[in-house]
């Protein structure tokens with residue numbers, strides 16, 4: 001099905017790897033009608049990270065992959081950079097917890113610098129592991145996250161948060177952490193939101209909903225801001241761990257087929273929310289580079 005020419009189709013959170021499907025995955029996304037990928041850095045080669053230079057190399061590898069996608073396909077890529085919160089565990093084993101905190105904070109400063117230089121639009125993923133970890137590591141993760149919020153405040157950009165699935169109570173805690181750091185709660189995005197929590201109970205925090213069928217109708221009735229995402233991992237070792245890269249455009253096609261009157265609602269995640277948080281308006285590229 002051809003999607004409306006003036007409707008951008010945005011996956012707000014995915015990962016692509018130079019060693020994975022990479023450009024080809026973006027091409028598949030495009031074939032289904034997808035137009036924009038928020039490309040988030042991650043440790044794609046599974047090597048233990050030890051220094052801020054390791055993070056710089058990681059950011060650069062994903063940045064150059066994003067450039068290749070823009071050259072070789074009709075898809076626009078938008079970069080989101082940060083030290084992945086779960087890196088903290090392996091790094092603590094490798095170099096000790098105090099040095100790990102230091103490196104993660106430096107990497108956040110670097111990420112902030114990239115946003116200032118317009119090489120990226122947000123910090124992400126930041127936050128803490130979504131599973132139980134030793135208390136000293138949990139405290140370290142919280143310390144690093146507070147620094148992430150400070151950087152987001154100073155740079156004036158969104159922070160895309162990795163954490164456990166949140167209830168209204170969890171959103172409240174996250175909103176309070178943001179406000180304490182001086183960041184408007186709306187600029188804090190809970191990524192991989194699986195449980196639909198109504199906007200009145202999210203304490204101002206913006207959700208990025210996993211693009212599953214469950215909860216879709218509620219999301220489409222939501223006034224926003226909110227986003228759609230797959231969290232596609234592009235990891236040959238973990239196929240099917242998250243949603244496929246083609247999911248968002250496929251859902252959009254299904255929505256438009258079954259409920260064409262909902263087209264306007266799709267402008268909330270794909271246009272209005274992007275403009276509100278990131279300050280630009282996604283548009284379909286008209287030339288066909290693919």
Ligand SMILES: [Zn+2]
Nearest residue numbers: 015040125231
């Ligand atoms: Zn992710």
